Amino acid sequence: MIKVTDLSFGFPQKDLYNKVCFQIEEKDHAVLIGSNGTGKSTLVDMLIDPEKYLYDGKIEKDPSVRIGYVAQYVQHEGCMSAYDFLNEPFALLLEAADKVAEEMGTAEDMDEVYGRYQDCLDRIDAVDGYNADTNIRKQLAIAGLTAIVDTPVDKISGGEFKLLSIIRNMLLKPQLLIMDEPDAFLDFENLIGLMKLINQYQGTILTITHSRLLLSQCFNKILHLENMELMEFPGTFAEYNLSMLETKVEMQEQHVKDVEWIEIQKKVVEKMRTLATNVDSAAKGRQLHARVSYLERLQERAVKNPFIEEHDYDFTFPVKQEDWPEEGSTLIDVKDYSLSYDREILSNVSFTVKAGEKTAIVGANGTGKSSILKDLHERYCPQAETAFFTQIYEDEEQLSGGEKNLKQLREIAAGNASVLLLDEPTSHLDTYAQIALEQAIDAYEGTVIMVSHDFYTVTNCADRILLLENNTMREMSGRAFRKMIYKNYFESDVFEQEKLRKEREIRVNALLKSKKYKEAKELLGL
Numbered sequence: 001m002i003k004v005t006d007l008s009f010g011f012p013q014k015d016l017y018n019k020v021c022f023q024i025e026e027k028d029h030a031v032l033i034g035s036n037g038t039g040k041s042t043l044v045d046m047l048i049d050p051e052k053y054l055y056d057g058k059i060e061k062d063p064s065v066r067i068g069y070v071a072q073y074v075q076h077e078g079c080m081s082a083y084d085f086l087n088e089p090f091a092l093l094l095e096a097a098d099k100v101a102e103e104m105g106t107a108e109d110m111d112e113v114y115g116r117y118q119d120c121l122d123r124i125d126a127v128d129g130y131n132a133d134t135n136i137r138k139q140l141a142i143a144g145l146t147a148i149v150d151t152p153v154d155k156i157s158g159g160e161f162k163l164l165s166i167i168r169n170m171l172l173k174p175q176l177l178i179m180d181e182p183d184a185f186l187d188f189e190n191l192i193g194l195m196k197l198i199n200q201y202q203g204t205i206l207t208i209t210h211s212r213l214l215l216s217q218c219f220n221k222i223l224h225l226e227n228m229e230l231m232e233f234p235g236t237f238a239e240y241n242l243s244m245l246e247t248k249v250e251m252q253e254q255h256v257k258d259v260e261w262i263e264i265q266k267k268v269v270e271k272m273r274t275l276a277t278n279v280d281s282a283a284k285g286r287q288l289h290a291r292v293s294y295l296e297r298l299q300e301r302a303v304k305n306p307f308i309e310e311h312d313y314d315f316t317f318p319v320k321q322e323d324w325p326e327e328g329s330t331l332i333d334v335k336d337y338s339l340s341y342d343r344e345i346l347s348n349v350s351f352t353v354k355a356g357e358k359t360a361i362v363g364a365n366g367t368g369k370s371s372i373l374k375d376l377h378e379r380y381c382p383q384a385e386t387a388f389f390t391q392i393y394e395d396e397e398q399l400s401g402g403e404k405n406l407k408q409l410r411e412i413a414a415g416n417a418s419v420l421l422l423d424e425p426t427s428h429l430d431t432y433a434q435i436a437l438e439q440a441i442d443a444y445e446g447t448v449i450m451v452s453h454d455f456y457t458v459t460n461c462a463d464r465i466l467l468l469e470n471n472t473m474r475e476m477s478g479r480a481f482r483k484m485i486y487k488n489y490f491e492s493d494v495f496e497q498e499k500l501r502k503e504r505e506i507r508v509n510a511l512l513k514s515k516k517y518k519e520a521k522e523l524l525g526l
Contacts, residue, residue, distance in 0.1 A: 034225035036402030068174035090132035143193035157365035313436035363468030387417035401428035422450035
């Protein structure tokens with residue numbers, strides 16, 4: 001379907017790809033992963049419209065391939081109902097066919113009109129247009145959006161409209177559907193809906209995502225972009241992660257042997273160089289040149305694999321100071337809090353936050369999570385030094401969304417705040433940065449109040465949950481929230497599976513640092 005060969009490209013300020021190769025084949029559910037700023041969005045844009053770019057290598061694409069695209073950010077369009085928004089392209093196709101059919105009664109050139117009519121029928125057939133109503137209602141049910149079928153799109157949440165945009169693209173049956181971080185800012189319910197939509201989709205998909213839930217549940221091909229190179233792996237993310245760990249163990253063990261052998265060869269080269277200097281012999285010179293070339297090949301082979309290098313993420317938050325609020329003391333006391341815009345959002349909500357607690361505010365899009373966090377920052381935390389992580393971060397540098405968030409987190413880590421207010425802190429972060437952030441939050445001795453839609457971040461970091469629903473707030477423990485999510489959405493404990501995967505990776509890395517290669521192999525079953 002699409003074949004990329006020896007693709008090299010970059011901007012004046014940064015090289016992105018160096019002779020990368022991969023293929024997207026029919027029925028692939030492929031995911032493009034990689035650290036923040038590696039050029040994932042640029043790569044998919046090149047696949048969609050290669051003529052916009054000057055690059056080396058080949059991008060081979062069948063010109064007849066229809067590509068659907070869902071961007072990171074989608075805007076609400078008009079005030080039509082959710083159903084009409086999904087049905088609009090099909091209604092236009094059927095209307096066009098009806099108009100051509102009307103021409104047949106008075107047409108002088110029947111062959112020309114019939115040709116246009118047949119073209120309309122072919123386009124309708126390509127998207128199963130005559131069954132649009134059934135298909136629309138089926139997709140809405142899969143995504144859990146049946147309740148909004150008659151709701152105007154300007155009255156639904158951004159997450160719901162994002163799902164509608166994905167459904168509309170799927171219904172149009174492109175040969176390849178490309179989605180750039182389709183999970184960004186989706187609430188729990190909508191993320192589950194997206195997972196189900198991807199898994200039931202019969203066509204070919206290429207998705208950029210950092211969502212550990214989607215990575216673990218949805219894809220059968222991994223494209224890993226890192227350090228200007230790309231690794232193509234046919235299999236699930238769990239299989240890829242295990243394969244990379246196995247490769248890491250084998251490479252590091254070989255690296256130690258290579259270093260030892262390189263040191264021996266260096267001494268041999270020095271002896272040969274001394275001998276060649278003292279003895280005027282063409283043969284000795286050729287032998288020295290051959291040995292130096294061999295040494296250079298050894299040194300080149302010893303370079304680390306770009307896909308298994310350690311990622312330098314350090315979000316060590318401020319160390320506890322004597323003037324910080326005493327742990328367990330009441331830090332925030334909110335009574336009868338209400339919030340409304342064009343409608344009532346929250347009514348008479350009361351809660352407290354104690355110093356040292358890790359609290360997550362969760363709920364569907366539009367329930368007031370970000371607004372209440374902003375009010376906590378501006379009205380309820382004046383007695384403590386706070387740091388506020390915002391979804392909207394202005395920066396003059398040309399940074400990706402993930403790079404902006406990394407910069408913001410590092411600025412917070414460099415401060416001295418005893419209270420962290422974090423609004424969707426894992427959004428756009430790669431999986432390595434997400435895990436590093438969770439570890440930093442866990443180690444931090446201050447108070448954390450965060451808004452998050454990330455299942456893993458909430459279950460890994462929060463001691464206490466403030467759940468916003470039905471215009472009010474319900475409190476529960478982190479443990480109770482995890483049980484509720486598991487019961488409502490999953491057939492297996494995906495949180496436990498991710499925890500075990502992460503623990504295995506940490507244990508293997510610790511063994512490698514201690515050069516205990518045999519134990520690392522045993523842990524991986526090698």
